[in-house]
Amino acid sequence: MSEILTKETVEADTVISSIQQIKTVSVIGAGTMGNGIVHVFAQNGYDVHMIDIAQTALDKALANVSKNMDRQVTKGSLTEDQKSAALAKIATYTDLAEGLKGADLVIEAATENIDLKMRIFQDIDRLAPAHAILATNTSSISITRIASHTTRPAQVVGMHFMNPVPVMKLVEIIAGYATDKSVTKVIYDLTEHIGKVPCVVNDYPGFIANRILMPMINEAISSLQEGVAGVEEIDTIMKLGMAHPMGPLQLADFIGLDTCLSIMNVLHMGFGNQKYAPATLLANMVQAGYLGAKSGEGFYKYTPGSKELVISDRFADKKWRP
């Protein structure tokens, strides 16, 4: 394994230019994605600072990481000792300034909301070491726009992990208009170093992954809304007919309906094209707090500890069965 330098060896004003200089990774947001990102970096020997405004989110995330590592231990891909070593690498913070101390790489994985991300990046820029690379896990928001809220746009890059992070191989790397090529290269190398597969794309709304995936999910929701078919039929058709591992409605629940709505809004605004308008049913469900797996109900109902797929009562209408 390559040598990891001590922090003292990274000159305060020299931007990180190789992965050997990265020792401490601060992850902002301990939700669905944040805990997975923390998991992967801790398992790969990095000191990880996990930051969230909510202590409950941090506690839940730590418990999740531990539970997911237990699964790896059961499968034999991680030993108990490796699990303990990885967990010992994670420190949690509700104070942003404390959590950013000594960071060589910051990965922002907070809620998908443009105004929130702009504010967070202004704060990160003020508080994180000058040499640090600032990455965002945003699913769709312009990297160029986020970078413009910092004094170091050349050091801002998109590092879009897929859910669930410990399992999914792809990382979509997004080069903003001002991102320095050497920064993109460091993130590319780092992605490979942590066992993932990088794909570099340019900064357009939704990048590639969500420009293609999210209109499909939105169309599935519109089809449900129009009564073309039921939840089970839509998901079964896409699973068995297109060999998708999960139907689009189940996937929407898994991603979070609020995140799906935010991404559709970004595509709609970014391209100015009506074809990206979010389905009314999606907007209604988000407004009513039915956010999918994380809130306990979306198109399906979720009971902690149960893997059974139960359609939400609202959509369980039997009229779909002849």
Ligand SMILES: NC(=O)c1ccc[n+]([C@@H]2O[C@H](COP(=O)([O-])OP(=O)(O)OC[C@H]3O[C@@H](n4cnc5c(N)ncnc54)[C@H](O)[C@@H]3O)[C@@H](O)[C@H]2O)c1
């Ligand atoms: N869910 C997915 O499948 C998925 C996939 C790829 C990328 N993403 C992106 O990852 C990011 C996070 O999504 P998620 O699904 O994990 O969301 P989430 O709602 O599960 O978690 C967001 C977390 O951010 C925290 N947060 C909010 N404001 C904060 C602040 N100011 N400082 C620190 N923490 C703050 C919240 O408390 C919450 O714990 C979004 O940008 C999303 O688009 C999500």
